[in-house]
Amino acid sequence: MFPETASPTTTFVVAVLVATAAQMLAHRMRFPPILLWLLAGMALGPFGLHALHVESMEAALHTLIELGLAIILFEGGLSLNLKELRANGWVVGRLIVFGPLITIAIGAITAHMIADIDWPVALLFGALISVGGPTVILPIIRQMRLGRNISHVLTAEAMLIDVVGAILAIVFLQVALTPGISNLLIAEEIFYKIIAGTLIGLMGGFLLAKLLSSNWSKDVEIRTILTLSSAWGIFLLADSISSQAGLLAVLMMGATLQRMEVHDIQRLKHFKGSLSMLLISVLFVLLAANMNLAVLIEHLYSGLLIFAILACYARPLSVLFATAGSHLSLNESMYLAGMAPRGVVAAGITSLFALILKESGNAQGDTLMALVYIIIIVSVLGYSLLARPLKNLLAINGGDDRSVLIIGGGQIGAEVGRALGEDREVRFLDLNSEVISSLKNSGYDAVCGNALDPLFWEIIHAEEIGCVLVMTGSSDHNLLIARLAHDNFHTPEIYVAMQDDDFKKHARLIHQLQTRRLFAKPYNFTYWNDQAHRKRLVYESRFVEEDSLLIDQRMHDVRIPHGVQPVAIVREGLTIIPDDDVQFKAGDEIKILMRPDRMPGDQPLILPPAEMKKSI
DSSP states (O other): OOGGGOSHHHHHHHHHHHHHHHHHHHHHHTOOHHHHHHHHHHHHSTTTTOOSOGGGGHHHHHHHHHHHHHHHHHHHHHTOOHHHHHHTHHHHHHHHHHHHHHHHHHHHHHHHHHSOOOHHHHHHHHHHTTSOOHHHHHHHHHHHTOOHHHHHHHHHHHHHHHHHHHHHHHHHHHHHHOTTSOHHHHHHHHHHHHHHHHHHHHHHHHHHHHHHTSGGGOSHHHHHHHHHHHHHHHHHHHHHHSTTHHHHHHHHHHHHHHHSOOTTHHHHHHHHHHHHHHHHHHHHHHHHHTSOHHHHHHTHHHHHHHHHHIIIIIHHHHHHHHHTTSSOOHHHHHHHHTOOOOOHHHHHHHHHHHHHHHHTTOTTHHHHHHHHHHHHHHHHHHHHHHHHHHHHHTTOOOSEEEEEEEESOHHHHHHHHHHHTTTSOEEEEESOHHHHHHHHHTTOEEEESOTTSHHHHHHTTGGGEEEEEEOOSOHHHHHHHHHHHHHHSOOSEEEEOOOTTHHHHTHHHHHHHTOEEBTTSOOOHHHHHHHHHTTOOEEEEEEOOTTOTTBTOBTTTSBOOTTEEEEEEEETTEEEOOBTTOBBOTTOEEEEEEOGGGSOTTSOSSBOOTTOOOOO
16 A cells, blocks of 8 residues: 555655644644554554555664664753752652662563563563653643642653663663673673763763853854754764663763753753654654554553553552652652653663664564553553543642742832742743843742743743733733643633733633733833833832722722832732732732822822722
């Protein structure tokens, strides 16, 4: 079928198109794309419709997998966040120590007993399925809006366990490739690989950081090309010294680079992430197309049984060891025990190692690949479907509803954040580098960047935020940013500052996005930032008295004079964000920024509706 697709070029291009279409469909369905890549590849491969003649690329497949894995693992090392590991104490540390050991032990025993795999390959199987799935777990975290503790632990574990699992897989591959030699020789060979990979990776990361910080690589295109070529060069150098040491080398190179002070490293991470996603998607389609469905079906029952044992025993046991005596609640620990999807790194390394085993004459490469792919497919499907019901069953709270992300606003945004920061965690995202620098010096979590770029939302960890205040100088930009918060990060509360007359013009979109108008009045960004820059503003506080006519009045209905800007309301010790629907209560403290020269001393700062006379 489809003989015109038999050339390697056509096969590769068709795989790219299929992978991209699957990625778009998965994004639309809010589902991890790895499952669609695998199903599409299997359906279109030689054992399905045979629309993809992957056999035409057999000679280049090994090279393609190696180069793809080099970038994938380099990007994994580049994304390695040791700060998260420290922030979450011993929980993540114990998970990445006990998790792989327990998974390898139980996985190897079950694979040997159930699938009749030799012990060396069974141990390799256990190492491969100990690798996590950040590309699967991160969309789950974002869509489910899990509690901060669980989000940090799952994210850090997924990132770090890829490194540990990849190293262990390299170790056990060496064991499987040399079953007849002594343990001492195997240990020496493994030691050389670890030393070669680690030293070359550290050296490569250090040299690349120096090059990226020099005058030779100021241009963005040069920086990205230099990073890509350096990763492949270090992979080749380490692999030429000791086979399979290249995978460890690129991991160490990425981890070293992200620890160095490199300008615009987040942009490099973003580029590498996009390139990794392209390579991952194409590799998955091609590798799934190359999968022998007869072998997959033959081992389907064994794979399902092994997955059930891993999910019911290995994962809960790992979490039990990791969370004993920790700050996590019982329900949070149970949720962690119910979330352990496998992902792209496990599949990519498995495919490469299966080819290596086949080339070395080991006939169990296909069995190994089939079992790992069954576990990946079932885990992605099962954990994605289980995430929300399990969250509801265990009553896991979402993101911190008292946390605030202030976008734009310049100096006024900083003042609003300081007013709200008395009882909330406040973060900032702004293009004003001067304001951001000042906020950082004051101890705030602040990022200088464009809020229309999702990259900066990931840097600021927007999935943890319960409330977003958008107050740039453009109503249209504010609504675009609000849509990003609503669609991509499912932020529960969104407040948008609106210019004159824009509130009515965009009323339908505001209702659709379930946003609220910030400050309950038109916001003139230029005016207020100019007044702040000229240092003409002062803080004032007013209290709502017991007999005030403002009691039970909505902010939308009261009169707020020009030159008066309410920034927060304090009620019973808790700050409230001012918007159209806030109703005043007796005892409320209204925090205000104002131009004192524009307000006569005896004039009230906030007045009741026009038909009422008394005020505060």
